[in-house]
Amino acid sequence: MKALKTYALLLLATALTTPPAEAAFCALRDPVETISQLFPQFTSHRSVIRVVGEEQRQAISDLLPPNTLHFSELGQHTLYVVFEDQTPLGFLHVRSEESEWGLVEVAWALTTDLKVIDFHLQRCRCSTKRMIEAPAFRNQLIGKNYLEMKALLSADGLGLNEKNISVSKRAKPLAAVVLRCALKTMLVTELAWAEEVSKYAALARAQSSFDQALTLKVVDQADLEASFPSVAKNFPGETAVMALKGSELFAVQNPAGETIGAVFRHPLMAEEASHTVEWHVDAKGKVIAIHSAKGWPDDTTKNAFESHVEQTFNGATSCSDRPTLLTKQATLMAQLAFQS
Amino acid sequence: MRAMLCCCRPLIGALFLATISLKTLAANASLEESSSTFSRWKDRLTENSRIALDVSTRPIYYSQGNDWGTQNVVGLDIFKVLAGRDGDFGTVVAQAYYTRIDNVRGHPAFFDDDHDGELVYRIFNFNFSGLPGRAPNIRLGHMEIAYGLEHTLDTNGTLRQFGLPGNLGLKADWGVSLNQQHRHFEYEVSLTTGGGQSVERQDGSFVLSARVGSNRDENFVVGASVYRSELGGLIRERFGLDVQRYHGRMGIVAELSTGNNDGQTVLNGVVELSHRSKRDSWRAYLLSNYFSTELDSGRTETLTAGLGLAYTPDQRFSLSAQFNRTMSSPAGTHPSSLSLQARYRL
Numbered sequence: 001m002k003a004l005k006t007y008a009l010l011l012l013a014t015a016l017t018t019p020p021a022e023a024a025f026c027a028l029r030d031p032v033e034t035i036s037q038l039f040p041q042f043t044s045h046r047s048v049i050r051v052v053g054e055e056q057r058q059a060i061s062d063l064l065p066p067n068t069l070h071f072s073e074l075g076q077h078t079l080y081v082v083f084e085d086q087t088p089l090g091f092l093h094v095r096s097e098e099s100e101w102g103l104v105e106v107a108w109a110l111t112t113d114l115k116v117i118d119f120h121l122q123r124c125r126c127s128t129k130r131m132i133e134a135p136a137f138r139n140q141l142i143g144k145n146y147l148e149m150k151a152l153l154s155a156d157g158l159g160l161n162e163k164n165i166s167v168s169k170r171a172k173p174l175a176a177v178v179l180r181c182a183l184k185t186m187l188v189t190e191l192a193w194a195e196e197v198s199k200y201a202a203l204a205r206a207q208s209s210f211d212q213a214l215t216l217k218v219v220d221q222a223d224l225e226a227s228f229p230s231v232a233k234n235f236p237g238e239t240a241v242m243a244l245k246g247s248e249l250f251a252v253q254n255p256a257g258e259t260i261g262a263v264f265r266h267p268l269m270a271e272e273a274s275h276t277v278e279w280h281v282d283a284k285g286k287v288i289a290i291h292s293a294k295g296w297p298d299d300t301t302k303n304a305f306e307s308h309v310e311q312t313f314n315g316a317t318s319c320s321d322r323p324t325l326l327t328k329q330a331t332l333m334a335q336l337a338f339q340s
Numbered sequence: 341m342r343a344m345l346c347c348c349r350p351l352i353g354a355l356f357l358a359t360i361s362l363k364t365l366a367a368n369a370s371l372e373e374s375s376s377t378f379s380r381w382k383d384r385l386t387e388n389s390r391i392a393l394d395v396s397t398r399p400i401y402y403s404q405g406n407d408w409g410t411q412n413v414v415g416l417d418i419f420k421v422l423a424g425r426d427g428d429f430g431t432v433v434a435q436a437y438y439t440r441i442d443n444v445r446g447h448p449a450f451f452d453d454d455h456d457g458e459l460v461y462r463i464f465n466f467n468f469s470g471l472p473g474r475a476p477n478i479r480l481g482h483m484e485i486a487y488g489l490e491h492t493l494d495t496n497g498t499l500r501q502f503g504l505p506g507n508l509g510l511k512a513d514w515g516v517s518l519n520q521q522h523r524h525f526e527y528e529v530s531l532t533t534g535g536g537q538s539v540e541r542q543d544g545s546f547v548l549s550a551r552v553g554s555n556r557d558e559n560f561v562v563g564a565s566v567y568r569s570e571l572g573g574l575i576r577e578r579f580g581l582d583v584q585r586y587h588g589r590m591g592i593v594a595e596l597s598t599g600n601n602d603g604q605t606v607l608n609g610v611v612e613l614s615h616r617s618k619r620d621s622w623r624a625y626l627l628s629n630y631f632s633t634e635l636d637s638g639r640t641e642t643l644t645a646g647l648g649l650a651y652t653p654d655q656r657f658s659l660s661a662q663f664n665r666t667m668s669s670p671a672g673t674h675p676s677s678l679s680l681q682a683r684y685r686l
Contacts, residue, residue: 024463024496025390025419025433030477032469033521044427049388070619071654076390083427102589103620105557123557125586 031080031092038109038118039082039089046081050192059191064150064183066157070098073184079193081200086214087207088112088200093189094122097181101125104177108185112204113293114197115145116182124174131171132178140165141179145295146186152179198248201293202263202278206252209280209289210261217259219249219337231332234315241325242266251337252280261288262337264330277305279330283338286312287331390419394437396497396683402445404675409443409454413497415462417685422466429470430477435462435496445677448505450537461537462496462512467519476518479530484512486519486528486549487565488582488595489610492556499662499679500612500648503629507597507608508578509571513547514539527552534571545571559586567599576601589616605634623650643667658683 035045057069073096080092090111096103105123110116118138121129131137141149152165159176160167167175190197203216225244232240252261265278275297280288287308296302304323313331398411415437422430440457441447451458465481484490490504490511504511515532527550534545546569553563561584569576578599585592594611607630614625627646632639648662660683665676 024394024435024494025392025417028390028419028431028433030467030469030521033523036474037523046423046427047388047421049390049421071652072620075655078421098619100588100618102616102618125559125588127587129559 028078031078031094034094034107034120034122035080035082035092037120038092038107039084041084042082042089043085044083045092046083048079048081048193048196049076050079051075052077052188052192056188056191060184060187063187064157064180067180067184069184069188072096072103073188077188077192079189079196081196082109088204090117091189091193091197091200093185095181095185095188096123097177097184099126099177100173104174104181106178106181106185108182110186110189112197112201113145113291114186114190114201115143116141116149118142119178119182121178126174128171128174131168132174137167137171137175140167141182146183146190147295149179149182149186153183198265198276202248202250202265205278205289205291206250206261206263206280210252210254214255215253216250216263217253219251223336224249224333227333227336231329234332235325235329240329241322242268242329247333249333249337259283259338262334264334265293266326266330268326277326277330279327279334281331281334283335284312285314285331285335286310287327290327388421388423390417392417392685394435394497394683394685396681398499398679398681400444400680401678402675403677404673407443409441409445411442411444412440413437415439415460424470430466430468432466433463435464436460437462437497448536458537474520474522476520479517479519479528480515482512482514483517483530483532485510485532485547485567486517486530486551487567487578488551488563488580488597489584489593491528491551491563491565492553492561492584493593497683498650499660499681500625500627500650502595502610502612503608503631506629506631508547508549508567509569509574509576510534510536510547512536515547521555523555525552525554526556534569542571543573545569547571553582556584560584565597574602576606578606589618590614591616601633607632621652624648640670642669656685 031045035042052069052074057074061068082089082092090109092107092109094105094107096105102125103123104121104126107120107122108116109118119141121133152161154161158180160172160179165175199216206216207214224247228240228244232238235241246267248265250263251259252263254260262281263278264281265276267274267276276293278291278293280290282288287310290305290309292302304321305327308324308327313328315332317328319325319328394413394415394417396413400409400411402409415435418432418434420432421428422432437460438457439460441451442455444454447454450460461482463483465479465483467477467479469477471478485504485508487504487508489502493502495501513532514535515530517528517530519528520526529550532547533539533541534547535542547567548569549565549567551563551565554561563582565578565580565582567576567578567580576599578597580595580597582595583593591614592612595609597606597608599606609630610628612625612627614623616623625648627648629644630641632641644664644666646662646664648660650658650660652658660681662679663676664679666674
C-alpha cells in the first residue's frame with residue numbers, strides 16, 4: 001500500500017509539471033527508414049521534442065488564414081535534425097493534415113533554412129497518392145521556401161493557385177492538402193523549434209562559408225551589450241542603425257577550438273515582414289557572405305547587400321546607403337567574437 | 341534466458357530509479373536544495389521526453405447476471421529519446437499503471453481475483469538503435485508479442501482489442517527482440533520469458549514469436565507470424581496471416597491463425613470493419629473474433645461480435661463504448677456486455 005501511495009504521489013507531481021499528451025507513446029514510429037529515404041546520405045539524427053500549443057495555433061491562424069492546427073497537431077512533437085557526419089543536412093518533420101480521406105501524414109524534409117528538400121506521404125488513404133508522389137508534382141515543391149510555397153496557394157488559403165502550380169484535376173484536392181501541410185509545417189517548425197532552426201541554419205551556412213568550420217559558439221548577450229556603445233561611436237551621431245534587440249553573435253570555431261570567423265544575425269523589417277539577415281565575417285573585418293534566412297524580399301535588396309561580399313569594413317568606412325550602414329555595424333559587432 | 345533476465349533487471353531498476361528519485365529527492369532534501377535538485381532531475385527526465393499521466397475509468401455491464409464491473413487505471417506513460425554525442429541511439433517507453441478491478445469478468449491472470457489492484461506494466465522497454473549501418477534494433481524489456489494485427493495497430497488501453505491473449509495466452513511479455521522497419525517491409529523476432537507481468541520464467545515458460553510484414557503505413561498491409569510458447573505447461577504453436585486494407589476513411593483488417601495447443605488443432609480469426617471521421621476524432625467499428633479447438637470430443641467454437649465507437653475531441657480526452665455479444669459458444673449461452681470508457685491524458 002505504501003508503494004502505491006508513493007506511486008500516486010509521483011503521478012501527481014508529474015501531472016503538475018508536464019504538458020498535455022495525445023496517443024499512447026508506444027505507437028510512435030521509428031523514424032530511421034523515413035530519414036534514409038529523404039536524406040540518403042545521412043549518418044545520424046537527433047530528436048528534439050517540443051510542445052506545439054495555443055501560441056503556435058494562434059500564429060498559424062494569423063499568418064495562414066483560414067488554416068489552423070487541429071487537436072492531433074497540438075501537444076508534444078518531434079523534430080529530427082539529420083546529419084552527415086558533423087554537417088547538418090536539414091530537418092525531418094512529420095505533420096498530419098485533415099482531409100476528405102482522414103488525416104494525411106506527410107514527412108517533410110527541409111533544409112536548415114526551411115526550404116523543401118523532398119516529402120513522403122507516410123500515411124495517405126487517398127487513391128491519388130501516387131500522382132502526388134510522382135516527380136511531376138514533387139519537383140514543383142522541391143527547393144521552395146515558405147514565401148515561394150505560399151505563392152502556390154490560392155487567395156482563399158485553401159486551394160491551389162493554378163497560375164503557379166500544375167496538377168491533374170483528379171489530384172488537385174490532395175495536392176492542396178499537401179501544400180497546406182507544407183506551409184503549416186514550415187511555420188510550426190520555425191515557431192516551435194526556433195532555437196534549433198536558428199542554430200543549425202547558422203551552422204550549415206557557416207560550414208559553407210568557412211571551410212574548416214565545425215562548431216558555433218554563442219557569444220554572450222551581456223558581452224554584446226557591453227560592446228554596443230563603442231560600436232555606436234563609429235556612426236553619425238554616435239547612433240547605431242540596428243538596435244541590439246534580436247541580435248545574435250556566434251564564434252565560428254575549427255576542430256582545434258580556434259575562432260576562424262564570426263556570424264552576426266539580426267532581424268530586419270522589409271515590406272511588413274521580418275527577415276533575419278546574417279553576415280559571415282573574418283577576423284580582418286572582411287565580409288565572407290551575407291544571407292537572408294527566409295530568402296530576400298526582392299532582387300534589389302539582395303543585390304544591395306550581396307555587393308558588400310568580399311569588402312572589408314572598419315570604423316572609418318564611409319557609408320552611402322542603409323545596406324552599407326547595416327553591414328558596417330555587423331562587421332564591427334562581429335569582431336567581438338574574436339576577442340572572447 | 342537467465343542472462344537475458346539479468347539484463348532486464350537493471351533496466352527496470354534504472355527506469356524506476358529515475359522516476360522514484362523525483363519523490364525521494366523532494367522528501368529528503370532541504371527546501372532550497374530539493375527545489376534545485378528536483379528541478380535538475382526533472383530536467384534530465386523530461387529533456388527530449390514525452391510524459392503523460394494517463395487516467396481512465398471503465399464501467400462494464402454484463403447481461404449475464406445483470407451485473408456491473410469496473411476497471412480504474414492511473415499510470416505514467418513515458419517516452420524518452422536517448423542521445424549521445426553522435427545523435428540518437430535508442431528510445432525508452434515506460435508505461436506502468438496502477439490498475440484496480442472490481443467484479444471484472446475474464447480479467448488477465450495476474451489479478452488474484454475479480455476484486456484486486458495491481459501495478460501493471462504495459463509497454464516498458466528500451467529499443468537500442470545504435471548499431472552501425474542498417475543493423476537491427478535490439479529491444480529489451482516488456483513488449484507486445486510480435487504477432488498479427490496487434491503488432492502494428494495500437495490498442496493500448498483501449499476497448500478495441502484483437503483477441504491476442506485468447507489466441508496466444510498473453511499479449512505482452514518480458515524479453516528481448518530484434519526489430520527493424522525498412523522501406524517496403526518490417527520485422528520483429530522476440531524471445532520472452534512467458535512470465536507475462538513477471539520478469540521470471542514460470543515453470544520453464546518461454547515465448548518465441550516473429551512477424552514479418554509489409555510497411556504498416558501503406559494502404560494494403562500483409563503480414564505473416566509464427567509463434568511457439570510454453571505457458572502453464574501448455575505448448576502452443578501458431579502460424580498467422582494478417583491483412584489490412586484502407587480506402588478513404590474505411591478500413592478492413594483481418595487475421596487468421598492456425599496451429600495447435602498440445603497437439604489439438606486450433607483455428608482462430610478476427611475481422612474488423614471500421615470508419616473514421618476526417619479528423620480521426622470519431623471511429624466506429626464492427627469487430628468479430630472466432631476461436632475454435634479440435635478436441636477428441638469434437639470441435640469447440642466461440643464466435644463473438646462487437647460494435648464499438650470511440651470519440652477523441654482533443655489530444656487529452658477520449659470517450660469510447662463497445663457492445664459485445666457472444667454469438668455462439670460451447671456452453672450454448674449468448675452473454676453480452678457493454679463497456680464504456682473515459683480516458684484522460686495530461
